[in-house]
Amino acid sequence: MACGHCAVEHPVGTRCPEVPSLEGQHHGPLVLREAVGSGPLGTVYRAEHGPSGHLFAVKVLHPRLAARPLVRAAFLEEARRLRGLRHRHVARVLDARPGPQGLPCLLMEYVEGEDFTRLPVPLPPGEVVGLLAQVLEALEAAHARGLVHGGLSTECLRLTRGERRVKVLGFGSRAVLSARLTPRERACGMVVGSPSFLAPEQWAGLAVDARTDVYALGVVGYLLGTGRLPFGFGRVGAMSPVEPHVLEPRVQPALSAVLLRALAERPEERFEDARAFREALLEGVGRATARTRTSRGAVSIFGDVLPEDGATPMHAALREAASASRQEEEAPVGMPPEATAPRMEAPTGLCVRLGLAPDAEFVPVRVGDVTVEGFFAAWAGPLPPLASQLPVELMLGKRQVVGDCDVVRHVTSEEARGWGGASGLYVQFAGESARDLLAHALGVGRVRAAPDAEPVPDAELAWLLVRAAGVEKDPYALLGALPYEDFEQVRRRALSTVRHLSQFRQRSLPEGQRQALETLLRRVEAAHRTLSEPTSRAGVDAARGNLAGVVCCLDAGLSQEHAESLRQTFLSARPLAETRAKALFTQGHALETRQSWAAALAHYAEALLLDPLNVSWLRRYQALRGRTRPSGVMPSVATATP
Known part of the structure; x- marks a missing residue:
């Protein structure tokens, strides 16, 4: 099959010569460390800002596409539109400009986590609703700005580490990919997107709107809830999907109906927008359940959804860790975890002007924390976007240098008040001439940095x-x-x-x-x-008084003979337990015959606390509990009171 980047067939596993390797090259103050993904539009690199250690993502447009004016213009235009989209569930776009080898580059927030494609589907309905609700919040914000994703799929939905927040990636890609289609390709009916998630109107080449994203997310929800795609690799004709609750009994019929409406063939039969879809989802499984599933306290740092009253000690610790890292995760992109106020004054005689006014007009600024790499500039006006490039003019005596610098950190007015200092921005130089001038001003030579010290412990x-x-x-x-x-x-x-x-x-x-x-x-x-392994787990569950675990072991194939052998070992270490257990179970049986169900269950539970591997007792207790509490989950013995 021909390569999607250069239209030439290559041997399997070889790199396309049209896609250069840019690891180790610089993009402004950032170093491209490694490629983390490649698609039909470009290659995404993990990039690092050395002084702060902050990570960014840099998407580099493929050279073949960069050579086409329409594609290049669409790439930059979409970047301009996306810079204004800021939402906690959207991977932010920070800047777009030429990068290594003159290729157009998109600078984005780096989202560390895993794609929805790696989730162990099917998921519990409450978790499905929680994840979809976060995506719909992002879509609602985007649609309000006139932005339609148009290429939504599990590959562009990612769960972050820590709080496990959903982040939507890939806004704007559809428009750029559509611009690369030739008139002949359009006439042949070629479309852009993942076939399994494309809405019928996209296959027909019609205009897309918010309801197109609703459809794609309906496919995502169907897959998360059932473990299957509703239409395989694409919808054919007026076919209807199997109802989700038929494929997966845990899916409530109400949730099933919501997903099917999102998957309606005709756009007018779907939810009119993301908000309507989200509200219907929350109603579909109950608002209380959805709140529990999406709350910070119910989602562990490992992404597992737990009931509030069923969290294990490890999950409690993980939730605390997620909470402890919240401040760092929610800090503005580009800011180090612990910022400090500028302290050092500028060298005597150094005058600096930055292009901060409209049309990049130079204005004088007061600087501090000056190094050969950059400085802090006090500025009370609107701060330029992080990672944007500004013109700078440096004067020292009769020497003058004009160049560019990159914005690497903000100091907001709130932070400045806390420090008793000024708001402003930190910049880093893009050219060597400015570094040489500052080295002269500081009276230092340009020397190599010392080798890295022992890494600091990860908090x-x-x-x-x-x-x-x-x-x-x-x-x-x-x-x-x-x-x-x-x-x-x-x-x-x-x-x-x-x-x-x-x-x-x-x-x-x-x-x-x-x-x-x-x-x-x-x-x-x-x-x-x-x-x-059932035998080893049964021993652990007996010691914990966990009846539910013992039942799982029996259901998984632990024979009554093996259970009895474990029971004798358990009782030999507790010589008085068996006699006391028999008395309690006999009392429970008498209560059961008088139809005192609650009291009987209490006596059975206390007996099983002393003799948890008695299979006949356990089955009787299980049967009685099933008759009296058909919807309950068997708890541990320690909490098995009625």
Whole structure:
């Protein structure tokens, strides 16, 4: 198949010569570290601002597309429109200008997390609603500015680390990709987008609007809730999808109806906008449930959704860690985690003017914290966008230098009041001439930076390590698993925990913290082994008084003979337990015959606290509980009172 970048067929696994490798090259003050993704429009690189360590994403337009004036103009025009779109669930676009090799580059917020394509579907309905509601908030903000995504799919929806907030990526890509189509391709009916998520009007080449995004998100919701795509690789004719609640019993009929309306073939039969879709979703499963699922307290740092009263100790620790990192996550893009007030005065005789006025007119500014790389400029007016480029004029004695500088940090008026200083911005120079002048002003030579010192401890990981140490002997707590979950659910919890802990391996960590991380990963894996085999898990559940877990082990194939062997070992360490348990169970049976269901359950539960592996007792207790509380989940023995 021909390459989508240069229309030439290449051997599988080889890099397209039309797409250059730009790792290590500079884009203003940023260094492109590695490519994190490539698509038909461009390659996205993770870029780092060295002095602050802050990460950005830089999308570089493919050279073949950059050579086409219409595509290049559409790329820059969409970037201009998107810079005004600011929402907590949208990956921000900060700037667009030529970068390495003169290729147009889009500077964006770096979103570290995982795409919806990697979620373990189907998800619980409450979690589906919580995720979709966040996306719809982003779409509502975009549609209000006249921006339609038009290419929405699971690949451009990402869950961040920490709070696990949804971020929508790829706004503007559809317009740029459409601009690259030739008249002949348009006449042949070629369209842009992922076939499984394209609305019927897109296949027909008609205009798109907010209802097109509603349709695409309906496909996403159907996939998250059922584990299947409603139309496979694309809709054909007037076909109707299977109702979601037929494929997945956990999906409520009301939620099923909402998703099917979003998937209506005709736009006028769908929700008229994102707000109507979101309100219908919240009503579909109940507002209280949706609030619990999307609240900060109910979503762990590992992305698991838990009931407020069922959170394990490990999840409680993870939620606290997410809360502790909230301030850093919500800081303006480009600002280091802990900013300090400017302290150093400017060198004597240095005069600086920046292009801050309309039409980049130079205005004199008072500067501080001057280094050979840049300085702080006091400015009370509107601050220019982060990562934007400004003209700068430096004068020292009879020497004058004019060049460009990049905005790398803001000091807002609120921060300035807290410091008792001035608001303004930090800039970094894009040219060597300004650096040489400042080196002369500071009386220093241009020398290489000292080798990097030992990395500082990662605050988020340190918090997790401390909390995990307190629950290291509890396998359920280490996996963030609930006591009544079956073996498949426990396996998914373990894989999710290992995957997200492993992300810390990519960070710069001191050696001691890296070793502690590896130790924690080994403990998590050991906990998974313990809870993944019915015999070993039954022993743990018996010691915990977890009846639901013992039932899971029996349902998973633990034979009555093995259970009895474990029971004898359990009772041998508790010589008086069996006699007391028999007395309690006999009393419970008498109460059951008199139809005193609640009292009987209480006596059975107390008996099973002493003899939790007595299979016949457990089945009787389970049967009675099922008759009296058909919708309940069997709790642990410690809470198994009526």
